[in-house]
Amino acid sequence: MGYQPSRIRGAVVASIGIFLPSFLFVLILTPVLPKLRQSTLFRYFLNSVHVAAVAVMLSVLIQMSLESIIDWRSALIYLISALLVFGTWKISLM
Known part of the structure; x- marks a missing residue:
């Protein structure tokens, strides 16, 4: 959305506006979360x-x-994708 009216600068500002609140939320809550849990x-x-x-x-x-x-083509792509995503072993490091 930001790229169309303001090119690269608009894209950067839009990206920061979208992602920065989440990063700040995680940054603020990380020290407090173990106590809250x-x-x-x-x-x-x-x-x-x-x-x-x-x-x-x-x-x-x-x-x-x-x-x-x-x-049928889009259905086949959907099925193959679903099998690859949900049908494989997940390795969790936690």
Whole structure:
């Protein structure tokens, strides 16, 4: 959006405006989060936020899939992509 009216400068400003709040939020909460996780109420809140985020992503996935799969080729690409993403082993370092 920022690139069209102001080229590179607009793209940089738009990117900073989109990503900076998230980075600041993480930076501010990182030292406080271990203490907050000791609270049962806050743990329930974080679990609820996690479930809500996954639900929103799943809802968008379903809606975009219904709009994007228009023929057998797009359905095949969708199935292959889903198998590659969800059908492979995940290695977690945590």
